[in-house]
Amino acid sequence: MKxxxxxxxxxxxxxxxxxxxxxxxxxxNIESLTVAPTDxxxxxxxxxxxxxxxxxxxxxxxxxxKLVDVVKLVDLTExxxxxxxxxxxxxxxxxxxxxxxxxxxDIFHGQIIDLSDTTYTMEVxxxxxxxxxxxxxxxxxxxxxxxxxxxxxxxxxxxxxx
Amino acid sequence: xxxxxxxxxxxxxxxxxxxxxxxxxxxxxxxIYDALHKQDDVxxxxxxxxxxxxxxxxxxxxxxxxxxxxxxxxxxxxTNAVTGIATAYMDSIPMIVITGQVHKxxxxxxxxxxxxxxGITRPIVKxxxxxxxxxxxxxxxxxxxHVATTGRPGPVVIDIPKDITADKTTFAYPDDINMRSYxxxxxxxxxxIKRAVDLMVNAKQxxxxxxxxxxxxxxxxxxxxxxxxxGYPITQTLMGLGAFPASxxxxxxxxxxxxxxxxxxxMHHCDVLIAIGARFDDRVTGALEKFCxxxxxxxxxxxxxxxxxxxxxxxPIVGDVKQVVTEFNLALEKIETRNNEAELKKWWSQINEWRxxxxxxxxxGSDTIKPQFVVEELFKVTQGDAFVTSxxxxxxxFAAQYYGFDEPRRWINSGGLGTMGFGLPAAMGxxxxxxxxxxxxxxxxxxxxxxxxxxATCRQYxxxxxxINLNNRYMGMVRQWQEFFYEERYxxxxxxxxxxxxxxxxxxxxxxxxVDKPEDVRPALEKAFAMKDKLVFIDFxxxxxxxxxxxxxxxxxxxxMILGSS
Numbered sequence: 001m002k003x004x005x006x007x008x009x010x011x012x013x014x015x016x017x018x019x020x021x022x023x024x025x026x027x028x029n030i031e032s033l034t035v036a037p038t039d040x041x042x043x044x045x046x047x048x049x050x051x052x053x054x055x056x057x058x059x060x061x062x063x064x065x066k067l068v069d070v071v072k073l074v075d076l077t078e079x080x081x082x083x084x085x086x087x088x089x090x091x092x093x094x095x096x097x098x099x100x101x102x103x104x105x106d107i108f109h110g111q112i113i114d115l116s117d118t119t120y121t122m123e124v125x126x127x128x129x130x131x132x133x134x135x136x137x138x139x140x141x142x143x144x145x146x147x148x149x150x151x152x153x154x155x156x157x158x159x160x161x162x
Numbered sequence: 163x164x165x166x167x168x169x170x171x172x173x174x175x176x177x178x179x180x181x182x183x184x185x186x187x188x189x190x191x192x193x194i195y196d197a198l199h200k201q202d203d204v205x206x207x208x209x210x211x212x213x214x215x216x217x218x219x220x221x222x223x224x225x226x227x228x229x230x231x232x233x234x235x236x237x238x239x240x241t242n243a244v245t246g247i248a249t250a251y252m253d254s255i256p257m258i259v260i261t262g263q264v265h266k267x268x269x270x271x272x273x274x275x276x277x278x279x280x281g282i283t284r285p286i287v288k289x290x291x292x293x294x295x296x297x298x299x300x301x302x303x304x305x306x307x308h309v310a311t312t313g314r315p316g317p318v319v320i321d322i323p324k325d326i327t328a329d330k331t332t333f334a335y336p337d338d339i340n341m342r343s344y345x346x347x348x349x350x351x352x353x354x355i356k357r358a359v360d361l362m363v364n365a366k367q368x369x370x371x372x373x374x375x376x377x378x379x380x381x382x383x384x385x386x387x388x389x390x391x392x393g394y395p396i397t398q399t400l401m402g403l404g405a406f407p408a409s410x411x412x413x414x415x416x417x418x419x420x421x422x423x424x425x426x427x428x429m430h431h432c433d434v435l436i437a438i439g440a441r442f443d444d445r446v447t448g449a450l451e452k453f454c455x456x457x458x459x460x461x462x463x464x465x466x467x468x469x470x471x472x473x474x475x476x477x478p479i480v481g482d483v484k485q486v487v488t489e490f491n492l493a494l495e496k497i498e499t500r501n502n503e504a505e506l507k508k509w510w511s512q513i514n515e516w517r518x519x520x521x522x523x524x525x526x527g528s529d530t531i532k533p534q535f536v537v538e539e540l541f542k543v544t545q546g547d548a549f550v551t552s553x554x555x556x557x558x559x560f561a562a563q564y565y566g567f568d569e570p571r572r573w574i575n576s577g578g579l580g581t582m583g584f585g586l587p588a589a590m591g592x593x594x595x596x597x598x599x600x601x602x603x604x605x606x607x608x609x610x611x612x613x614x615x616x617x618a619t620c621r622q623y624x625x626x627x628x629x630i631n632l633n634n635r636y637m638g639m640v641r642q643w644q645e646f647f648y649e650e651r652y653x654x655x656x657x658x659x660x661x662x663x664x665x666x667x668x669x670x671x672x673x674x675x676x677v678d679k680p681e682d683v684r685p686a687l688e689k690a691f692a693m694k695d696k697l698v699f700i701d702f703x704x705x706x707x708x709x710x711x712x713x714x715x716x717x718x719x720x721x722x723m724i725l726g727s728s
């Protein structure tokens with residue numbers, strides 16, 4: 001099962017490689033990883049998507065917690081949460097394709113953020129299924145480039161992590 | 163007054179009450195060596211290879227409980243230390259390794275003797291630091307010692323560029339430490355402790371299984387009280403030997419791959435397993451699906467990640483072993499009567515039946531020297547009172563099986579990583595920490611050659627270690643596996659072109675004795691231990707084909723041991 005693990009870690013050089021190294025050393029898989037500083041510049045927030053049995057996820061959380069640079073972590077999938085991914089897609093867009101692509105972007109509540117005579121670049125956010133569905137819908141179009149941010153997540157309601 | 167980075171390092175070591183540093187100089191650490199040279203409080207032991215420095219610091223740490231300190235240069239100095247750092251990491255030994263680094267502005271330029279020490283050591287340290295400003299030296303050292311010695315201990319590497327050891331700043335060693343991301347749990351959960359005590363006092367076929375965590379956590383006294391109060395059988399891992407006395411009736415000896423019949427059968431048939439400071443290592447459990455099939459498992463460990471890692475447990479207790487076992491003892495004191503006495507009696511009679519197998523028997527009438535016999539004689543000559551280090555292989559198992567350790571921190575070996583070459587340098591650290599005690603290094607002719615150069619260090623510092631070389635002209639454990647599992651195809655396990663060990667050690671200024679008859683074993687040991695100020699190397703020419711029994715083969719359960727033929 002997919003788990004979204006949200007981690008607060010010291011914003012120090014090498015902290016990211018400790019996390020990445022832990023996963024490769026212990027044979028855990030990382031499906032996606034996003035990391036950036038938080039409003040507190042001494043902390044980074046990392047969102048890591050992984051999968052495995054309950055035992056493996058428990059072990060992943062324990063091993064992550066053992067890293068000295070990890071301040072705290074939470075498995076967002078244990079409770080209700082919002083998850084979101086951003087995707088940038090550059091496609092070939094010529095002649096009548098241009099209208100069709102524009103319609104598609106509207107359906108997915110995205111935006112065209114850049115264009116040239118022959119291309120469109122669109123931005124869409126949503127959960128992973130929505131992004132997958134968009135890519136599926138674009139299957140008839142020549143895709144030049146796809147940049148996915150990886151999943152980010154946050155708990156619903158009052159609960160705040162930090 | 164302002165001090166240089168190098169001087170600050172020395173001040174930090176003094177503040178941490180460090181008496182020895184084990185190391186080897188080189189370009190990147192010359193400022194630090196210069197600062198060492200100008201003072202007498204911190205003594206430096208010059209090894210002959212950086213691996214030796216780490217093992218010596220490790221032996222020092224294991225035998226004292228204090229952190230061992232290593233100082234090596236950048237590049238090859240750091241990479242040579244890697245095996246010793248990994249050894250300490252696997253066995254959770256507190257150690258500080260200071261590695262020199264090239265000048266800050268050269269980092270990343272493939273400079274002379276540059277390696278990414280922090281990157282290379284990351285997976286084998288509890289934590290590591292690269293210092294980028296002289297102002298951080300004191301606080302990094304404070305943190306490093308704190309991290310290395312608390313919770314589940316481990317090695318910490320501090321990488322320090324050469325220019326920072328010359329930069330100056332004012333020195334103040336921090337009194338307190340505040341690390342928001344590091345706060346090991348000490349006190350066990352009281353509800354879980356109560357559940358555990360309920361479970362253990364109602365057990366019908368209980369067994370206590372303890373590991374190196376009891377020794378690391380200084381919980382030996384509490385464990386003794388606990389075990390005796392319950393009157394339950396206890397078995398200890400390779401790393402745990404000595405926490406509970408081997409000579410006590412309640413002790414079943416070591417468990418696992420080369421554990422005793424009674425210990426392994428006791429584990430397999432128990433209904434309640436009380437695991438304390440042990441980590442269910444594969445060498446202990448055998449095949450996981452066959453491990454303790456009928457047991458409810460209580461597991462006390464300071465490291466939450468050790469709990470339910472390999473074996474799912476019923477009552478996990480995260481906490482400092484000493485504190486949790488003290489809580490157990492307090493709870494047990496309040497219990498007036500226990501109603502499991504009849505079952506316990508039956509359990510003990512079953513255990514004693516297993517014991518009567520006498521699984522450690524061997525051919526005592528042999529014309530050739532049996533390695534087991536040498537260890538038994540070593541025990542008698544030293545009256546069980548020596549510090550014993552070992553390398554890795556058959557001799558290590560024989561030492562663990564036949565030298566009955568009654569005290570913690572006396573048995574010093576590389577259990578987790580299984581590092582050949584550990585024994586001699588580790589013995590140096592032990593002997594320096596305990597100058598008046600007997601220190602024996604039980605080794606083999608293959609292992610000893612992996613850090614043989616340290617014989618020179620032993621000479622330089624007059625370390626009167628007794629090296630017990632069980633010389634069977636084979637890499638014994640490799641040979642044993644090849645005999646059992648590879649139809650006696652002895653690929654590369656024969657030790658050809660061996661040196662004349664007696665002549666070799668004499669060339670270093672030590673005493674060498676060769677023994678090839680069983681009747682000469684005792685006199686040689688007595689002679690060696692009578693030479694209190696000399697390193698004596700006894701080359702025992704032992705039976706070539708002796709095997710370590712009992713043995714749990716790979717893939718088997720603990721109840722599926724191969725017992726010896728004799």
